[in-house]
Amino acid sequence: MTYGYSIKEIIKFTIPMVLNVLVMNLMFTVDRLFLTKYSLDSMNAAALGGSFSSITLFLGIGITQVANIFVGQYNGAKEYLKIGRPVWQMIYFSLILIIFFVPLGYFCDHLGLFPPIYFNEGVNYLSPLLIFGWLPALSSALAAFFIGRGKSTVVIMVFFLGNIINCFLDFILIFGVNDIIPAMGAKGAAYATIMGEIFFIISFATIFLKKNYREKYGTLDYKFRLKLFCNCIKVGFPLSMGMITSQIGWLLMMICFSKTSRELATCESIGVLLWMFFIFCAQGCARSLTALSSNLIGKGLQKEIENLLMLFLKSNICLFIVFSIPLIFYQDFILNFVIDVNDNTAYLRSELSSLMVLIWFTLLLDGMYYLICGVLNAGGDTKFPMFLEISSLWIIAVIPTLILFFTNRLNSIIPIYVLICTSQLINVTIIYYRYKQKKWFKRII
DSSP: OOOSSOHHHHHHHHHHHHHHHHHHHHHHHHHHHHHHHHOHHHHHHHHHHHHHHHHHHHHHHHHHTTHHHHHHHHHHTTOGGGTHHHHHHHHHHHHHTHHHHHHHHHTGGGSOOSOGGGHHHHHHHHHHHHHTTTHHHHHHHHHHHHHTTTOHHHHHHHHHHHHHHHHHHHHHHHHOBTTTBOOOTHHHHHHHHHHHHHHHHHHHHHHHTOHHHHHHHOTTOOOOOHHHHHHHHHHHHHHHHHHHHHHHHHHHHHHHHHHHOHHHHHHHHHHHHHHHHHTHHHHHHHHHHHHHHHHHHHHTOOHHHHHHHHHHHHHHHHHHHHHHIIIIIOHHHHHHHHSOOSTTTTTHHHHHHHHHHHHHHHHHHHHHHHHHHHHHHHTTOOHHHHHHHHHHHIIIIIHHHHHHHHTTOOOOSHHHHHHHHHHHHHHHHHHHHHHHTTTTOOOOO
């Protein structure tokens, strides 16, 4: 069975991509973990604000990350001097987003997003993240130059160093340092995240503009190309809208939980925290598969992509088995780590124990879905996954949550996560059928 690459090449490329996603997810999970030790209310405020922030950030990231698809297809077709072009188009798009993000950040206190108990901490966390919300899109555009060419080691090194900076600043800014630096709580976590993003951008840009890259890949070819710009938007917009609409659904559910009780809000915050931490393998493998498949499409190799997908799906099952160790057999270790054992939070353990089982099963389904979508995205087939994910999540999970909330029957998080698992099972079944139709195998350059 041929994959278009040797097993050694696949592993060499995929492991940095997985670590890359792990490091990026840790930037957010470390924030939340520090905030759980600072104040559960701060953590819940950050979770609620983070959900809204993600909606707006996906507007940029969902589009700029498609540059790696164009880079991959140019690389596979050996049109090396054109590789810098899609990156520059997405750099321009990121800068245009400043017009949207800065006013939104300054006036986010008028959104009516936070219940009174979380208002101050929530606004202090959300405002700076929104004002600088264009930075993640810019770093995503620059990272695409490396990911699309299969050079993900550079990305993981930059993200690793950036996260060290983020962790260091998190501790200092959240808790403060004696009388020198005051404790800022959630606001400090936001500032630490922004500093990490600035480090990413400076590092990627410095490498991107090196002389040998300018000569071989045309990284100084900064001309604005309207056709290429629009083509990138065309491919990336469905991805972006899918992320945004799904995140709106998650935000509405989080608002329902937070307005119902502090206990449900805490369960949801911890559940999302655990999902973000463990999903890194599936997301990293999906990004790797997209980049590898883009190059193979550029070379016109379809059978190798199909074999490659099966290899990744088998790996996902193995990861599912491994994740059963912490999520099923050693739950107490995780629960002792994310919540304090005291009279106020001990009763959460039973609810969170059941939730962890559902998250474990969701990880298997999410992994399968992300991998198949990774292949579809490589060929520019992004609209179908968008409509599928939006419709299933909203019909099966979001709307029932809203009904339970407005009828005062939302008293547990477990039924909602059962519905979420059901929606993802339907997604996997349908997206696999779409994949078998092979409409995704086409060049977009």
